Amino acid sequence: MIKEGDTVHLRGRKSSFFIILERGKELSTHLGSIKHDDIIGKNFGETVFTHKGEPFILIRPTLYELIMFGIKRYTQIIYPKDSAYITLKLGLTDGMKVLESGIGSGALTIVMANAVKPKGKIYVYEKEEKFLKNALNNLKLAKLDYVVQPHLKDLSEEIEEKDFDAAFIDVREPWLYLENVKNVLKPGSMIGFLVPTTNQVSEVLKELKKLDFIDLEVEEILLRQYKPVPDRLRPEDRMVAHTGYLIFARKGN
Amino acid sequence: MIKEGDTVHLRGRKSSFFIILERGKELSTHLGSIKHDDIIGKNFGETVFTHKGEPFILIRPTLYELIMFGIKRYTQIIYPKDSAYITLKLGLTDGMKVLESGIGSGALTIVMANAVKPKGKIYVYEKEEKFLKNALNNLKLAKLDYVVQPHLKDLSEEIEEKDFDAAFIDVREPWLYLENVKNVLKPGSMIGFLVPTTNQVSEVLKELKKLDFIDLEVEEILLRQYKPVPDRLRPEDRMVAHTGYLIFARKGN
Amino acid sequence: MIKEGDTVHLRGRKSSFFIILERGKELSTHLGSIKHDDIIGKNFGETVFTHKGEPFILIRPTLYELIMFGIKRYTQIIYPKDSAYITLKLGLTDGMKVLESGIGSGALTIVMANAVKPKGKIYVYEKEEKFLKNALNNLKLAKLDYVVQPHLKDLSEEIEEKDFDAAFIDVREPWLYLENVKNVLKPGSMIGFLVPTTNQVSEVLKELKKLDFIDLEVEEILLRQYKPVPDRLRPEDRMVAHTGYLIFARKGN
Amino acid sequence: MIKEGDTVHLRGRKSSFFIILERGKELSTHLGSIKHDDIIGKNFGETVFTHKGEPFILIRPTLYELIMFGIKRYTQIIYPKDSAYITLKLGLTDGMKVLESGIGSGALTIVMANAVKPKGKIYVYEKEEKFLKNALNNLKLAKLDYVVQPHLKDLSEEIEEKDFDAAFIDVREPWLYLENVKNVLKPGSMIGFLVPTTNQVSEVLKELKKLDFIDLEVEEILLRQYKPVPDRLRPEDRMVAHTGYLIFARKGN
Structure with a gap:
C-alpha cells in the first residue's frame, strides 16, 4: 500500500x-x-x-527511471550502463563499506547504496557543497539517503574511516589520492575509476602499478539503441559515443 | 571471520x-x-x-568473479555487462518477486537474486533438469540459492504464482508465452528479454505491441577492453562482438 | 595551373x-x-x-570534402566510411562497367566514378528525375559527370546494357530486381547493397541464396571521432550509430 | 581476354x-x-x-581479395576498412604524387597506387629491405608495381622529392619526421597517420599543432560482420576491436 x-x-x-x-x-x-x-x-x-x-x-519507480528522469543534475552523471557494471565489478553487496569520491549528482551513489543496503554504507568525500547537497536530495528521492555518510572534503585530507571493502574514485586527478586510498582499503579489495580522457587512464595506471595494485583492467561500455519497430528494425541514427573509461584494480597486499 | x-x-x-x-x-x-x-x-x-x-x-569473491570464473557453464551465460544492466533496468531491489525463464547456468539469476535478497524471490521456470540442477549448484556457490524458487517446467504450462514485480525471459521463442506472462505481472511492471537474432527481436516486438505493452526498448551493450599499459595504451585486438539484443517493456494496464 | x-x-x-x-x-x-x-x-x-x-x-578539393561539404543533398547520402569500403570491396578499377540504382544524391556515384575513370562507366538507373538531375550536378562539381550514363527508370524495366563487372543496389526493395540484375552481371562479379533495416537484410539474403549467389557477407562500419586535443584525448560525446547494413555477394555462375 | x-x-x-x-x-x-x-x-x-x-x-581478382587473401604478410597489414577510407580522405586521384613511409606489406600502397595510377606515383621510404622487397612483390601481384618509386631509407634522411600532393606515415614515431615531411608537402595538402596507441596519437597531435597543421582529426573505424543467415540474422560472436587510430591534418601554409 x-x-x-x-x-x-x-x-x-x-x-x-x-x-x-x-x-x-x-x-x-x-x-x-x-x-x-x-x-x-x-x-x-x-x-x-x-x-x-x-x-x-x-x-514504484525503478532506480533506472529515477536516475535517468527523476534526479536533478548539477554535473554529468554516471549512466546506468556504467553504474550497473561498476557495482557488479566492485562486488558490492549487503553490508559492505564503500568509499566514494566525488559524488557528482549521486547517480552512481544511488546504485551503490541500493547494493549495500540496509547494513552497508557509502562514505562519500565531496568538496563542493552544492554538489553534495543536491546529491543527497537525489538520494532522498530514491529513499537511500540513510545509506550514505557524507564528508564535505576531498581525499587529499585525512580519510576518517578505514578497512573499506571497495572504493570508487571519480575525480579529475585520481592519482594524487591513490596512496591515501590504498591505506584505508582492505587487502584484496576492488577499486574503480571513471575518467574521460586517455591521458588520465595512463596516469592512473602508472600510479596503480607504482603502488602494487594487481588485476588492472581498462574497459569502456557502449550502449546502442534500436528503433523498436518490428518490420523496420534498425539502430537509432545517433548514439552516445563516450561517457568515460572504466579502470578497475585490486589491492594486492 | x-x-x-x-x-x-x-x-x-x-x-x-x-x-x-x-x-x-x-x-x-x-x-x-x-x-x-x-x-x-x-x-x-x-x-x-x-x-x-x-x-x-x-x-571474499565478488559476484563478478564467481560468474566469470567460478560457476560451471552448461550453456552460454548472460555476461555481467548485460546482467548488471538488466537488473538495474528491471528496477530490482530488496523484496521484489521476479519471474525468470529459463535459468541457463544461473549467471543472471545470481545477479538478480543478489538484488532482491533477503526478502524477495526469483521464481524460475526451467524445463531442462540438468540445467536447473547445475544452476542451483552455482547459486549455492554464491550463497544465494535460498532466494530462488525453482519449477521444473516451462512457461507454456500454468504459472503457479501471480502478482510479479518483474520478469525476464531468455528462451528461444518468448512470444509463445508472453500472454501467460502478462497475466501474472502487476500493471506497471517491467519485463525484459535477451535474444540473439534480429528475427527474434521483431517477433517479440510484434507480440509486445499486440498485448499492449508500453515503453518498448531494444538495446545492445558492447564491452571493449584495453591493454592496461600506461605508455602504450590501446584496445585489445579482439572483442566479443555480440551476446544478444536486450528488449525491455512495461505492462501498461 | x-x-x-x-x-x-x-x-x-x-x-x-x-x-x-x-x-x-x-x-x-x-x-x-x-x-x-x-x-x-x-x-x-x-x-x-x-x-x-x-x-x-x-x-584542389578532395572527393571526401566535395561529398561531405560541397554537394547538394536531396536524400540521405552514403557516407565516405561506407562508399570507400564499397568501392574497394566491389573491386572497382579503371575500365570497369558498373550498374548502380538508385543514384540518391550521387555521393557513392562520385567515389565509384573516380575509381573506374577514365575508361570505365557507371550506368545509373534512377526513376526520380529530381534526384537524377541533382546528382548529375554534383558529379559535375567533381568533374566526373562524363563517367556516368544515366537512365531515368528503375530496375523493374529492361536493363539496356549487359556484361557488367559489378553492381551496387541502394533501393527500398532490392530483392524485386535481383533476378534482372543477375542476368546482366558477368559470372564471378561482385554485387553490393546498402539497406537500413534488418528485415531488408533478411529479404536480400533470401533472394541471393535463391538465385545461387555465393560468398554472401553482411557488414556494418562504425566511425568514431576523437577530440584532437593532445593532453585531453577522448572520443567525441556522440557519434552516428547507423547508416546502413552493407551486403556483398558474388555471381557464382 | x-x-x-x-x-x-x-x-x-x-x-x-x-x-x-x-x-x-x-x-x-x-x-x-x-x-x-x-x-x-x-x-x-x-x-x-x-x-x-x-x-x-x-x-579478375578485386584489390580487396588480393589484399586479404593474396599478398604475403611480413607485418600487420592496414586493412581495407582503413585503407579505403584513408585513400578517400587524402583525396587521392589520378596523377597525384604521394609520399608513404613505411611500406609494411604494401597493403595500403596497393590501394593508394590504384587510386593515383596511371600517371601519379607513390614514393615509398622504407628502411627494412626485406619489407620493401616483399611489398614490391605484392604490388607486382596487383600489377601496380610500376606506380611505386621505392627508397631504401627512412624519413630521417633527406627526402629526395618535393611538392607532394599528399603523405601517409605509418612508423613508430611519426613526430620525429614531421618537420621534414612538412617541407616537401604542397600547401593545402592532406597528411595521414595510423598509430596503434593513444600515447602516439597525443604525440602526433602535439607536433602537428607545433608545426601549424590545420583541420586535425582523429578517427577509428570499426567493422562488424554478421552471419549471413536470413532467418537467424545476428552479428558474428567476435570481431577485430582495434587496428589503429587514424589521424588526418592539412598543411596550412
Whole structure:
C-alpha cells in the first residue's frame, strides 16, 4: 500500500511524473490535476485519474527511471550502463563499506547504496557543497539517503574511516589520492575509476602499478539503441559515443 | 571471520582458486597445498601460504568473479555487462518477486537474486533438469540459492504464482508465452528479454505491441577492453562482438 | 595551373568555400570578396586575399570534402566510411562497367566514378528525375559527370546494357530486381547493397541464396571521432550509430 | 581476354587460388590440376575444369581479395576498412604524387597506387629491405608495381622529392619526421597517420599543432560482420576491436 513519503512514478499515456507524496498537496498537469491524498492508500499498479479523466498508472519507480528522469543534475552523471557494471565489478553487496569520491549528482551513489543496503554504507568525500547537497536530495528521492555518510572534503585530507571493502574514485586527478586510498582499503579489495580522457587512464595506471595494485583492467561500455519497430528494425541514427573509461584494480597486499 | 561453508577466492601471484570451505579438506595446487582448516578462522584480506611457501590472499569473491570464473557453464551465460544492466533496468531491489525463464547456468539469476535478497524471490521456470540442477549448484556457490524458487517446467504450462514485480525471459521463442506472462505481472511492471537474432527481436516486438505493452526498448551493450599499459595504451585486438539484443517493456494496464 | 571551369576549395582560417571558376564572377564572403579572375592562373597551394586582406589557400578539393561539404543533398547520402569500403570491396578499377540504382544524391556515384575513370562507366538507373538531375550536378562539381550514363527508370524495366563487372543496389526493395540484375552481371562479379533495416537484410539474403549467389557477407562500419586535443584525448560525446547494413555477394555462375 | 602475366583468381565451390599466369606451368590442387595454358585466351567469367572435372570460375581478382587473401604478410597489414577510407580522405586521384613511409606489406600502397595510377606515383621510404622487397612483390601481384618509386631509407634522411600532393606515415614515431615531411608537402595538402596507441596519437597531435597543421582529426573505424543467415540474422560472436587510430591534418601554409 502506498504511503505518505513514498516516491511514485505516475505513468500516463504520453507523459510521466515523479513525486514524493505529501498530504494536502496536488499535482498539476496539462491534462488535469490529481490530489496526493487520492494516491495515498492505493496500491502500485492501480490507475488514478485527473479531474479531467486522464488515466495515470501508479508505478514504484525503478532506480533506472529515477536516475535517468527523476534526479536533478548539477554535473554529468554516471549512466546506468556504467553504474550497473561498476557495482557488479566492485562486488558490492549487503553490508559492505564503500568509499566514494566525488559524488557528482549521486547517480552512481544511488546504485551503490541500493547494493549495500540496509547494513552497508557509502562514505562519500565531496568538496563542493552544492554538489553534495543536491546529491543527497537525489538520494532522498530514491529513499537511500540513510545509506550514505557524507564528508564535505576531498581525499587529499585525512580519510576518517578505514578497512573499506571497495572504493570508487571519480575525480579529475585520481592519482594524487591513490596512496591515501590504498591505506584505508582492505587487502584484496576492488577499486574503480571513471575518467574521460586517455591521458588520465595512463596516469592512473602508472600510479596503480607504482603502488602494487594487481588485476588492472581498462574497459569502456557502449550502449546502442534500436528503433523498436518490428518490420523496420534498425539502430537509432545517433548514439552516445563516450561517457568515460572504466579502470578497475585490486589491492594486492 | 571466515567460517566453514564460506566461498573463498584464493588469489595468488599468478593463479586463482574458488573453494567452499569444508573441515578436513585440502586444496592441492601446482604451487603446493593448503588445508581448509588453516583458512577457517582467518579474515578476508589475510594471506595464507601453501606448504611450499607460496602466498595466496583470502578474498571474499565478488559476484563478478564467481560468474566469470567460478560457476560451471552448461550453456552460454548472460555476461555481467548485460546482467548488471538488466537488473538495474528491471528496477530490482530488496523484496521484489521476479519471474525468470529459463535459468541457463544461473549467471543472471545470481545477479538478480543478489538484488532482491533477503526478502524477495526469483521464481524460475526451467524445463531442462540438468540445467536447473547445475544452476542451483552455482547459486549455492554464491550463497544465494535460498532466494530462488525453482519449477521444473516451462512457461507454456500454468504459472503457479501471480502478482510479479518483474520478469525476464531468455528462451528461444518468448512470444509463445508472453500472454501467460502478462497475466501474472502487476500493471506497471517491467519485463525484459535477451535474444540473439534480429528475427527474434521483431517477433517479440510484434507480440509486445499486440498485448499492449508500453515503453518498448531494444538495446545492445558492447564491452571493449584495453591493454592496461600506461605508455602504450590501446584496445585489445579482439572483442566479443555480440551476446544478444536486450528488449525491455512495461505492462501498461 | 588553375583554369576556368576548375572546382576550387578556398580554405580560410575559419571558413571554406567550394566554387567552380567562371570568368567575370566574384565570390562574396563576410570577410570580403575575391574575383574568380584573380584565382585563374594561380597554382593550387597558393594563397589569395579578399579585398579586405583575409587569406584563403587555394586547394584542389578532395572527393571526401566535395561529398561531405560541397554537394547538394536531396536524400540521405552514403557516407565516405561506407562508399570507400564499397568501392574497394566491389573491386572497382579503371575500365570497369558498373550498374548502380538508385543514384540518391550521387555521393557513392562520385567515389565509384573516380575509381573506374577514365575508361570505365557507371550506368545509373534512377526513376526520380529530381534526384537524377541533382546528382548529375554534383558529379559535375567533381568533374566526373562524363563517367556516368544515366537512365531515368528503375530496375523493374529492361536493363539496356549487359556484361557488367559489378553492381551496387541502394533501393527500398532490392530483392524485386535481383533476378534482372543477375542476368546482366558477368559470372564471378561482385554485387553490393546498402539497406537500413534488418528485415531488408533478411529479404536480400533470401533472394541471393535463391538465385545461387555465393560468398554472401553482411557488414556494418562504425566511425568514431576523437577530440584532437593532445593532453585531453577522448572520443567525441556522440557519434552516428547507423547508416546502413552493407551486403556483398558474388555471381557464382 | 586473359593473357600470360595476368593475375587470376580461380574461385571453386569450396576453395580459391590466386595465380600469375605463366606458359608451361600447372596449378595443382587436391581437386585435380589445371594447365595455365588452358586459362590463357579465355575470358574472365568463364569456367575451367581440373583434370578431375572440378569447376573453377576465372575471376579478375578485386584489390580487396588480393589484399586479404593474396599478398604475403611480413607485418600487420592496414586493412581495407582503413585503407579505403584513408585513400578517400587524402583525396587521392589520378596523377597525384604521394609520399608513404613505411611500406609494411604494401597493403595500403596497393590501394593508394590504384587510386593515383596511371600517371601519379607513390614514393615509398622504407628502411627494412626485406619489407620493401616483399611489398614490391605484392604490388607486382596487383600489377601496380610500376606506380611505386621505392627508397631504401627512412624519413630521417633527406627526402629526395618535393611538392607532394599528399603523405601517409605509418612508423613508430611519426613526430620525429614531421618537420621534414612538412617541407616537401604542397600547401593545402592532406597528411595521414595510423598509430596503434593513444600515447602516439597525443604525440602526433602535439607536433602537428607545433608545426601549424590545420583541420586535425582523429578517427577509428570499426567493422562488424554478421552471419549471413536470413532467418537467424545476428552479428558474428567476435570481431577485430582495434587496428589503429587514424589521424588526418592539412598543411596550412
